[in-house]
Amino acid sequence: MSFQNPVFIPGPTNIPEALRKACDMPTIDHRSPLFGDILNPVLAGIRQVLKSDSAHVFVFPSTGTGGWETALTNTLSEGDKILAARNGMFSHRWIDMCQRHKLDVEIVETPWGHGLPADKYKEILKADTDHSIKAVLATHNETATGVKSDIAAVRAALDAAGHPAMLFVDGVSSIGSMDFRMDDWGVDVAVTGSQKGFMLPAGLAIVGFSDKAYAATDTARLPRTFFDIRDMEKGYAANAFPYTPPVGLMNGLKMSLDMIAAEGLENVFARHTRIATGVRHAVDAWGMQLCAASPDIYSDSVSAIRTPAGFNATDIVTVAAEKYGMAFGVGLGEVAGKVFRIGHLGMLTDAMMLSGLGVAEMVMKDLGLDIKLGSGVGAAQEFYRFGS
Numbered sequence: 001m002s003f004q005n006p007v008f009i010p011g012p013t014n015i016p017e018a019l020r021k022a023c024d025m026p027t028i029d030h031r032s033p034l035f036g037d038i039l040n041p042v043l044a045g046i047r048q049v050l051k052s053d054s055a056h057v058f059v060f061p062s063t064g065t066g067g068w069e070t071a072l073t074n075t076l077s078e079g080d081k082i083l084a085a086r087n088g089m090f091s092h093r094w095i096d097m098c099q100r101h102k103l104d105v106e107i108v109e110t111p112w113g114h115g116l117p118a119d120k121y122k123e124i125l126k127a128d129t130d131h132s133i134k135a136v137l138a139t140h141n142e143t144a145t146g147v148k149s150d151i152a153a154v155r156a157a158l159d160a161a162g163h164p165a166m167l168f169v170d171g172v173s174s175i176g177s178m179d180f181r182m183d184d185w186g187v188d189v190a191v192t193g194s195q196k197g198f199m200l201p202a203g204l205a206i207v208g209f210s211d212k213a214y215a216a217t218d219t220a221r222l223p224r225t226f227f228d229i230r231d232m233e234k235g236y237a238a239n240a241f242p243y244t245p246p247v248g249l250m251n252g253l254k255m256s257l258d259m260i261a262a263e264g265l266e267n268v269f270a271r272h273t274r275i276a277t278g279v280r281h282a283v284d285a286w287g288m289q290l291c292a293a294s295p296d297i298y299s300d301s302v303s304a305i306r307t308p309a310g311f312n313a314t315d316i317v318t319v320a321a322e323k324y325g326m327a328f329g330v331g332l333g334e335v336a337g338k339v340f341r342i343g344h345l346g347m348l349t350d351a352m353m354l355s356g357l358g359v360a361e362m363v364m365k366d367l368g369l370d371i372k373l374g375s376g377v378g379a380a381q382e383f384y385r386f387g388s
């Protein structure tokens with residue numbers, strides 16, 4: 001593995017030099033106004049990225065998975081009914097977490113490569129006339145399949161059914177790289193982490209709670225200690241955490257939010273769309289197909305690319321690492337061996353992306369696939385020259 005090459009795994013993503021430096025700090029008193037100077041801009045900056053005026057924002061020393069647990073344990077009680085679709089590895093894992101917390105999950109099995117079935121959600125919510133469903137889970141961007149789901153449509157399904165269930169959204173691989181509208185979409189808990197769109201090392205769970213989800217902590221009976229948002233809030237009031245905060249990472253997050261704001265949130269999204277579109281042109285030129293079933297659900301942060309039947313897609317990842325020192329993502333779960341993934345989120349430029357496409361082509365040719373060198377790179381180049 002060459003440490004000079006960018007990585008093309010869909011998280012952790014490439015870390016800008018300025019953020020590496022921001023994480024490297026001398027010790028400060030983490031219960032002092034000095035820490036408040038880091039904490040308070042972080043909380044305000046996250047609210048902006050979530051597009052929320054009123055979200056209660058919390059940052060925990062954890063990862064996205066801890067964000068899921070924060071959402072569940074602060075708002076729900078044993079036996080509560082949850083509605084969720086399973087359309088990839090990450091939605092699967094969140095469902096598994098619900099079950100381990102003794103929540104009663106109604107699972108809508110959805111083909112991998114498809115988006116969340118908002119119509120089916122609507123049907124189920126309408127039929128739930130006594131409102132036994134307490135929360136609906138939605139994975140905004142299924143990182144395993146490269147599928148983006150329509151969260152506004154899930155909100156519309158809840159509203160059409162006149163259903164009061166809370167809407168919990170996993171935005172771990174979308175927030176900070178694809179448009180996310182916590183307030184417009186009526187999201188009750190938004191979950192993300194530090195190592196994807198925020199371009200930092202893993203180590204922080206980032207969550208936003210609506211007023212409704214925040215109030216649910218009064219009645220929620222699931223055990224919670226480390227991830228208790230009320231304890232965290234008391235900590236914040238004193239410029240602190242209830243325990244020792246990872247100060248360097250928090251400082252990195254402060255700078256990451258500054259970088260995103262300086263580029264402009266909409267420009268960050270446009271850059272992701274442009275880079276992703278170039279990748280899709282390359283995939284097309286290779287004569288290959290995405291796992292995502294239709295263009296309206298193509299993810300701008302990761303592409304899962306199907307390889308021909310009988311070919312082990314994981315070999316691409318192995319050879320890329322061993323021979324060229326470059327990292328791509330393997331297929332997970334149901335699509336293991338059937339797809340390889342190109343992560344294209346976080347700190348990335350057109351030029352970096354072309355290097356990834358160039359290596360992918362060499363590897364596929366090395367492995368005997370019918371790929372013309374330069375075909376995908378050329379298609380992406382043509383797009384990057386003029387694409388906006």
Ligand SMILES: *Cc1c(COP(=O)(O)O)cnc(C)c1O
Pocket residue numbers: 011063064065066090139141142143170171172173193202
């Ligand atoms: C990466 C990811 C997670 C898991 O996050 P961790 O930080 O690894 O715990 C959850 N959901 C999605 C959609 C992801 O991409």
